[in-house]
Amino acid sequence: MASVATTSILTAIDRIIERAGEVKVCQDHTKLVTTSLIRLRSQFNDRLTVLDETHSQEDLAEILKPIDEIITCCMENEHLLNGMTYQDLESVLLRLHYRLAQYESNLADNCEIRVQILSNALQDQRLCLAKSSDETLRQTLDVIEQQTKKNMIEKHRYLREKYTKTVESYLRACIELYQWESIPALTSDIIIKIANLFYQVSSSEQMILEKEWRSYKFPIKQTFVRFKADQLTPFERNGLRQLLAENEDKFKETWERLVSVPYAIYAAENDRCSEENNANKEQFIQNKRWSIILGEPGSGKTIFIRWLVYHLAQTLLNEQYSTNYGPLRVPILICIDEFAESMKEESSLTLFDYIGKHKWMGKPITDDSSISLDDLSCTLQDYIQQGQALIIFDGLDEIFASDQRSKIINSIENFVDTYVQTPIDYSSSGNAYLSKLFDDPSRSGGNQLIVTSRIASDHTVVFSGKFAHYTIQPMDKKSMIDFVDCWFSRVHQSMIDTLNIPLTSQAEKHSEALKKELGTTKSMSLLEMASNSGLLSTICTMYFSQTDGSRLPTRRFFQYESIVKTALNSLHRKLPTIDISQVIRILANITSCVYQNPASNFINHDEIKEICVQTIKTSTTKTDDIHHFERQVSEMVRVICDHVGILTLRSKSLYGFLHQAFQEYFTCLKLLETDTSEKQKFVVDGFSREKKIQLVTQRLSHHMSDQRFRVPIALAFGKISSSWSLGDFEDLCYELIQTQHEYDSFLPLGAYVLINCVDDFVNYPSNDILFDAFNRLITAAGQHEWLIVCPFLLDQITNTLRKFRKDIVSLWIAEFLSQNSSHNIQTITAFCQLLEGKPHEFENIQWLDQKSCSMIQSLLILDNENSGFAIDRLLVKIAFSNHQLLSSNSTTFRGFLIDKQMESNSIPVFLFPLIIALYGGLAREGQSVVFNPRHIHRESSVLTPILVRFLSENDHDKQDQRLKKLQQECLQLFVMRMEKHEESSDAVDLCIATICLYNIDYIQSNLDIISNSFLRICMNRLKYISMILRQFYFASDENDQSMEEETTKFISICIEKFQYVESARFYFLDMLNSLRSSTARLRSSSTSILLDGLSELDKRVTLYLPNSLRNENPFINGLLITDVQFHSDQKSCFLIHHFTKLFWLLEHNDEFSTPYRMATALDTMPEYLIFRNDKDILTSLTFVPAHLQNLYIRLLKEKYIIINPKESIANSKPHLYFGHILTECLIGLSNASCKRLSILGALINLLPWLRMQQLENFASGLLWALAIDDSILLDIYETQRKRPSIDILLTLVKKKIHYQLNLALAGLTLNRLIRNITLDVQSHLEILLWLERYRIHALTNADYFVNNLSSSKNSYVNSFFTAELSLDTGSYINSFRLSGDLVMYFCDIIASNFIVFTTINEDATSDEVLESHKQFAVSILLNLYKLLNNTDQTRQAAVTALNKLFEKSNNNQICQAVACLLGYICNEKTYKYLFKKIVWIVNKLCYGTSNYSNSVLLALISSYFYSISINKITLNQDDLNLFSTLLKHDSCEIVQAVRVGLARIHKDSLFLIGFLDCDDTQFYHALLGSTASWYVDEIQQNSENNVAKFIEEHPTLLPIFMIELYDSIRHFSSKIRQMGFNNYDLAFGYPTYVKIAALIAVGTPKVFCAFVQDWPDGDNFKRALFYTSKQHHFPQRAACLTILSLLGELTIDLCQMFIETVRDDPYIQNNGYKSIKFIHSVKDENIILNCLLSYLKSNSMNVRYITARILLHLSQSSLIQFRKVQIMLNDLMLDSSSTEDLWLIKEQDDLSFDCEYYYAGPLKHVIYSLLVQHITGNRSENIRRHKFNNIDLDFIESEKASRFASCIYEKKSEEIPE
Secondary structure, three states: OHHHHHHHHHHHHHHHHHHHOOOOOOHHHHHHHHHHHHHHHHHHHHOOOHHHHHOOHHHHHHHHHHHHHHHHHHOOOHHHOOOOOHHHHHHHHHHHHHHHHHHHHHHOOOHHHHHHHHHHHHHHHHHHHHOOOOHHHHHOHHHHHHHHHHHHHHHHHHHHHHOHHHHHHHHHHHHHHHOEEOOOOOOHHHHHHHHHHHHOOOHHHHHHHHHHHOOOOEEOOOOOOEEEEOOOOHHHHHHHHHHHHHOOOOOOOHHHHHOOOHHHOOHHHHOOOOHHHEEOHHHHHHHOOEEEEEEOOOOOHHHHHHHHHHHHHHHHHOOOOEEOOEEOOEEEEEEHHHHHHHHHHOOOOOHHHHOOOOEEOOEEOOOOOOOOHHHHHHHHHHHHHOOOEEEEEEOHHHOOOHHHHHHHHHHHHHHHHHHOOOOHHHOHHHOHHHHHHOOOHHHHOOOEEEEEEEHHHHHHOOOOOOOEEEEEEOOOHHHHHHHHHHHHHHHHHHHHHHHOOOOOOOHHHHHHHHHHHHHHOOOHHHHHHHOOHHHHHHHHHHHHOOOOOOOOOOOHHHHHHHHHHHHHHHHHHHOOOOOHHHHHHHHHHHHHHHHOOOOOOOEEHHHHHHHHHHHHHHHOOOOOOHHHHHHHHHHHHHHHHHHOOOEEEEEOOEEEEOOHHHHHHHHHHHHOOOOOOOOOOOOOOOOOHHHHHHHHHHHHHHHOOOHHHHHHHHHHHHHHHHHOOHHHHHHHHHHHHHOOOHHHOOOOHHHHHHHOOHHHOOOOOOHHHHHHHHHHHHHHHHHOOHHHHOHHHHHHHHHHHOOOOHHHHHHHHHHHHHOHHHOOHHHHHHHHHHHHOOOOOOHHHHHOOHHHHHHHHHHHHHOOHHHOOHHHHHHHHHHHHOHHHOOOOOOOHHHHHHHOOOOHHHOOHHHHHHHHHHHEEEEEEOOEEEEEEEEEOOOOOOOHHHHHHHHHOOOHHHHHHHHHHHHHHHHHHHHHHHHOOOOOHHHHHHHHHHHHHHOHHHHHHOHHHOOHHHHHHHHHHHHHHHHHHHHHOOOOOOOOOHHHHHHHHHHHHHHHHOOOOOOOHHHHHHHHHHHHHHHHHHOOOOOOOOOOOOOOHHHHOOOOOOHHHHHHOHHHHHHHHHHHEEEOOEEOOOOHHHHOOOOHHHOOOOOOOHHHHHHHHHHOOOOOOOOOOOOOHHHHHHOOOHHHHHHHHHHHHOOOEEOOOOOOOOOOOOOEEHHHHHHHHHHHHOOOOOOHHHHHHHHHHOHHHHHHOOOHHHHHHHHHHHHOOOOHHHHHHHHHHHOHHHHHHHHHHHHHHHHHHHOHHHHHHHHHHHOOOEEOOHHHHHHHHHHHHHHHHHHHOOOOOHHHHHOOOOHHHHHHOOOOOOOOOOOOOOOOEEOHHHHHHHHHHHHOOOHHHOOEOOEOOOHHHHHHHHHHHHHHHHOOOOOOOOOHHHHHHHHHHHHHHHHHOOOHHHHHHHHHHHHHHOOOOOOHHHHHHHHHHHHHHHHOOOOOOHHHHHHHHHHHHHHHHHOOOOOOHHHHHHHHHHOOOOOHHHHHHHHHHHHHHOOOHHHHHHHHOOOHHHHHHHHHHOOOOOOOOHHHHHHHHHHHHHHHHOHHHHHHHHHHHHHHHOOOOOOOOOOOHHHHHHOOOOOOHHHHHHHHHHHOHHHHHHHHHHOOOHHHHHHHHHHHOOOOOHHHHHHHHHHHHHOOEEOHHHHHHHHHHOOOOHHHHHHHHHHHHHOOEEOOHHHHHHHHHHHOOOOOHHHHHHHHHHHHHHHHOOOOOHHHHHHHHHHHHHOHHHHOEEEEEOOOOOOOOOOOEEEEEEHHHHHHHHHHHHHHOOOOOOOOEOOOOHHHHHHHHHHHHHHHHOOOOOOOOOOOOO
């Protein structure tokens, strides 16, 4: 069988090659194909079993088949051209040639051979296209065109003279028939009403309108169609037609089949709308002989062709011979449906015979009795025979019977073959065959033909490929507005013309509101319908008919119903025997079936038929006559599928609703259907209202959680609220609200859906129903903390409430508050948060009245820190915005002050803190904060009587006694409450009063009587009060410095009177700090709940000291800043004390056995503290306890803490260096709580970080104080400092090696930390260099391995290398930073060619040692690129040393490494050194005097371009001249290096291609090479984008790229592979294939996925991607995940990859979350679900989170039932461990290595939010939260601000005013 198959293929190839010689056109293109076939034939003859081994004979056969067809077409058999033009023929031949090349490359095993085959194919095509063998033919076309125009005009004149009367009568008939259209829904009654409204017509004029309008038609003035061109060639279209015909019975997925057919590979990709494919209607009618116009029902197909016929007829009648549509032809419009009817009567009737006798809408084509039909037929047929006609067939889709449709198709194609061909008398060079190839009707004349059809019917029966396809696109907004203008203008002008009155048209005024609604509406359904011209005409009719000038029906149900009724009425007029109610029921039943196929949203023809059968059975009394029944069903199926215009064919036998709004409308009807069981009708006793309500409730509640039903349910409410009785409607609402499924317990879905449907209500249910819904939602809001977890829900409730009248909302509020006893504090809190609204907004306050405010005030006793003092916050807002709402009871303190009209100045100053703290009363007057009794919002039942008595006494002389009495009374009450252990709100008031009257000192000295819990309550209340104060003192105007200036002025006055004596200066400083702190706290709010704007704290809360203080007393100025400055250029602040406990592990603590742990660390493993737990490196390294983690991370994020001293930061921004924290912590360790062993252990283990922060000597100083008692401690530390610290460094190196092979993320984290350690000890550097020397020697000498290493005389080598240690994980020298001194020392080593590191075990001369020394030097050089350029001084020293080495060394590989290193080190000042070296070596090579190889020149060229790119330098003319010369070099490698270098820096592709003089393949490889880089940077990313873009623009390069990509990753397995570091670095890295592939996949997903699916190596490629994702290359891993996700199928491997992302690099984590959305199928659903369920039980909250995201996406994509997902996530939320906090990675768009996380809250809250977003359709981002509540956070921020204010900034520009 094998040889038979191969022989058959060879026979076919031989036949093609033999016949190809007879081809007389496109010979060069044909030769490309035959050459490829000859090569294939040779290969098959050499190895006959290839085809059977690869199972590829079918693939080759499918390529050979179209080649054979093309050869047959090209053998001067013009009848087989089938509409193909010369360009089409070129295109197809080139595609087939490339397909052969792809096939040939797939046979090869070697990647280079594969790429070479494809590259050669593209090069051959380029050379072929460059030839102009057919240019002579093209040059004759212009001559032919001119001759054609002349001949056509002559023929027109001849025919016009011959048939003058008949032609003119026909043209006038065309004008009359086709220029008018009717609008049936626009009745005379409506017209009369509108005429009265706008023109005040008389009764007689009304009668005229009524009479004339019944038969009135409107002129078709213009059309609003936009066309998209199909890019397939006729040959490909023919192939597609054959394909679909072959699969008539067994339909497969279109996509899979298309991509397997060589000439239809682009069909699916071209089936999309793009601006590039938009076609000019004049141009395609002018240039295309055969066209098909496709469009949805109502899109304007018929209107367009009628207008076209009218336009052409009018032009011809005026004796013109050309228009924008080309040379004029007589238009002949045939209604295909009418032709089909005539064929039924006369089966032998042909189209040619029918022309002239044809009708339009049942009317004869002309009503001129003097002209017979035979005369007309003769005339038109003569025009056709003379090639002077444009024949249009309208309505191919209206032929429904398949056999009849086939006859029509055959008739049209026979007509085309006979009469619509390229004229043979005007052919190119007398060659009819070439004439067809160059056919253009505007040039060659002849007949033209257009067919119109609905879109999908073209996919069912495709015309021969000669027909060019054009699809009508939906109208955009501008076209909609123009359409409305035209529609109203026509109608109004028609009214005016009918009445013949001189009035100005009011069309513009009448249409204004509709245009505004279309321009501003957010209803996508309305816009979607309005994009269809037929439906937009209906909308215009609806709007026109509203005499009150109102907008469209505001309720969507009635909008949709009006549009549907109009469409169905039109159907009824066309088919009056059709039962419209039956049609509606069928369409409603269809929606149920459609929703069962959520992935496709379609229904097939058989399902429609079955629905028709069941519906007709239900509604028909008798079905005995089976034939009659079948006819009924058949007729109804035809009507539903083809006539009604609501359902449309989407693909072969699959139907969908024309617009989403139609589907939603009929789904709504289905939800409300109540007579489905039998033939029941709604009668009083026939169908109980209870059953109706129950049935509809069940339907609605069943679908509430499905987003697809949200709009149908809203429409249902609109219908129910208008047509049901109020009682039934309310009962339904009540039942719906009560319905609560177990899996919906987290959200009262019934209540939520109800309140979100209010826009669609015609009549509202009773207040009781609405209030019940709102109450349930508020209860859930409190229970689940909506304000924090999903605040958008509260926003939705607020928006709904604002749609009701104010009095209704106020009534609900009053009822809710009156039932407060039944509400818990969480519910009341949510209620207050709802009313409070957003910051500095007061719209919700308008719902309140005095009564409701009074009830809110009564709830203050429930207010506490757990509720965030929500009640008080609301009252503060009320008092601020509308204090009149607050009650003025005379028994209250507020009432007392108002009644007594007590002014502020009459209240003792010392009472204001107490009054403001307990009662409020602050108000804003501009930028000033004042006290106003009317703004008091609180009451204190215990203190009011005391204060009233005090203020009622007017004896000012005894004020001190009264004050003392007040203090004593408050204190007695407070002590009494404390003795009773009372923690009531009154007790808290008394505590605050005591603090105000006695200061905090009393509380501190009497803590024994105050419980800790009560103290916490009081402190939280005080924090809240301070927060509210800051809301009042907020200032968004940064120019407002009033408070600061007042304080500065006060200080200035104090300074003048201050005595600078030693004993007083401390008191002065205390006073100054107090002023700074209090001012800063008051002004520290960045936002306010009361006032709009944003305040920048670092600009707002700075207290300026007068310059006189600095100038006159330097000593005091120095004293003020000593505690806030460590170095002159590093400003700090008083936040350090927050970190004194960061090193709590090091303090003496019996509970944690600190001494024992320190002893263990010192005696056994010095690295103990550094690697206490390998899985938690960060915690063990930073020693940040849990209670400080959030603060620490936030301070890092805001850059208040700088870990790396080298990190640049604006000097004006206050910040801490980590060294400062270390200093303060170490000082803390020296106190009495720390044992000496703890201090010693801490210092020894922190040595790497002490070195990094240059604090080693400081640490030594700490031990001097202890050396008096125990001097050995200092000796131990100094000994460890000199030598043992290298042990720590070596331990870090070992750990790094281990993690590089086993735990990628840990290795990455460790690398980041190690990079911050600076080596400054020469011996340490030398040890690391010797370790690297021995490592390289062992790698280059297989026999010299661990045993020899271990026996080395070098003790560090001996102890470092073990059998378990891998040697091939990279260099050891690039782990740490080098101090400036060590860099200079290293430069000396480089200049000496590393001579001191030559000897290995006393051997310095053997070949092995010398070879390994060379490799050692190369390795060191290639790993120094980050170490030698830290300053300009070290950079220059490095350049000098490398230059010496380059000149001294005779080894090309070392010189190559030097060249590579210089490319990184050189900057804009030194990069020309490389240029000079290149010129010098090029000259030497030219004269043959150079000892350098081409590899050195290659390295210099690459380095030069690399240096230019990273330093962003522009090439000058010298550069261009040099590289222009090098592009002509004999060495291909040098030419390629120049190309790659230029590609790396290019900005203009066209210029560069011209400069390089290369083809697309060579330019592609140059671009690809430019992506190679040592590290990820902007330059590399730009290069990657350039490659991806170039491949997208040149898709023929995709196979080459994919072959190279697969070859670059196919070797990966589950084992981690290390790069060949020297080779990698010498090449400046490798091209980033995988990252480029990800960009291509995202940019053109259809093309990419189709290629992978059709690629023989597709499955192997996916597996290689999976293993590539395991390697330790983070950007590459992220790209693998993107590609595999875009391929769409969720597998176990892909699940694993998603889960691993949350433990990975930040970029990969971000990419993981983004890639979830690409999944569109699931492999082995049950296995995947079980896998995901296991991940939901992970100990990692992040794993659980990403698993939840995956599940919800699968549900949203209808891949898994939502109920399953909901149950799984409900169980997850109920899991007690889900209360753990979740920290999520900060979203990043680039390959940033920032490791920033934000706090998202407890996992269960986040899952709750995700579920709610899924159900409600809200797409909010995760809420970023803070571990502190708002009060604590505000307090911390104010504390931070006060510390900032203590940092004194000198204001030099001007003196602060005194």
